[in-house]
Amino acid sequence: MTQPQRRFFTSESVSEGHPDKVCDQISDAILDACLAADPFSRVACEVLATTDTVIISGEITTKASLDYEAIVRRVVKEIGYVHPGSGFDAESLQVLQFIDTQSPDIALGVDNLGAGDQGMVFGYACRETPEYMPSAIMFSHKILQQAARLRKEREVPFLQPDAKAQVTLLYEDQNPIAIETVVVSHQHTEEVSQKELTEFIKERVIKPALLPTGLLLPSTTYLINPTGRFVLGGPAGDTGLTGRKIIVDTYGGASRHGGGAFSGKDPTKVDRSGAYMARLVAKNLVEWNVCTRCELQISYAIGVKQPVSIYVDTFGTGIMEDSKIEKLVKQEFDFSPSGIIKSLDLLRPIYQAHMNYGHFGKPGVPWEQVLPKPASL
Secondary structure (H helix, E strand, C coil), rough: CCCEEEEEEEEEEEECCCCHHHHHHHHHHHHHHHHHHHCCCEEEEEEECCEEEEEEEEEEEECCCCCHHHHHHHHHHHHHCCCHHHCCCCCCEEEEEEEECCHHHHHHHCCCCCCCEEEEEEEEEECCCCCCHHHHHHHHHHHHHHHHHHHHHCCCCCCCEEEEEEEEEEECCCEEEEEEEEEEEEEECCCCCCHHHHHHHHHHHHHHHHHHCCCCCCCCCECCCCCCCCCHHHHHHHCCEECCHHHHHCCCCCCCCCCCCCCCEEECCCCHHHHHHHHHHHHHHHHHCCCEEEEEEEEECCCCCCCCCCECCCCCCCCHHHHHHHHHHHHCCCCCCCCCHHHHHHCCCCCCHHCCCCCCCCCCCCHHCCCCCEEEE
């Protein structure tokens, strides 16, 4: 009899106060402001954040009239960087702008309802969690969401916005059977002791987030602020850039990533909209019991209306051959950029609200909806 295979797998998440996520939020806030005034805005907005400074750059073509500086200060304030003298606060930081319009060469392809660039995207789903997401990334998100709730509800005075969480799971074949290690690094005020912080993070953050999984064990290892100090955080401690947390944004490394980031891009960019559509299809294939695990790849060429290729891999869990599922998927779904935008209603200001703690596995977004099962499947 074949022995079950055991392996470890790790994923991480970052908080909304992480330097890179600060930049993602500003980029998506600018995108939302453009779409709110002009749904046909073309936006590719990149942000850099460092000590006392935010730099906005990119190509934006829109009828909207925006106060970029006001958007930056609002987002930074909402995140919680409001303490003067900390090296990065909403009131005193300087905002520099380097914005141009969309390249006319790129616009040629988009105006023709084709893809805004070449590239490939991936979507993934599995039955490990109720969200049809890999466990390690969802558990990492849940830890930081719990910490953010406590910080924002002011239940503790010492938590600051910047944080990371990392969860290592022990798998038996494809099934997670135990949480082996939890790593949390959370920014804090000068006054709190390492002992008090460690106890708080373990008892009030990690355990409430992960005990419902049933996978925390007495043997689980907890590593909380392993250096013993994390006072200087956010962009004052480390420069942030839009689009550097693409694995946090997707599947925690459990599935492949096409390479393109999401934030700051309007939905004509298939880096974003194509990945959302791939997730929708993968999730629904699992929901419809066509398979228990699925990865979908879609590739595009700039200016071309239909995908260059679509590939479905069910890892041997499908009720029929992958090639047949792939053929049926092509029949049932419109993967053209214009078709994706229409079917998911993406020309709306919905992006900033849904880009923290992963873009997938959360309610309230059109790419997570459960669709009626087609007769052909």
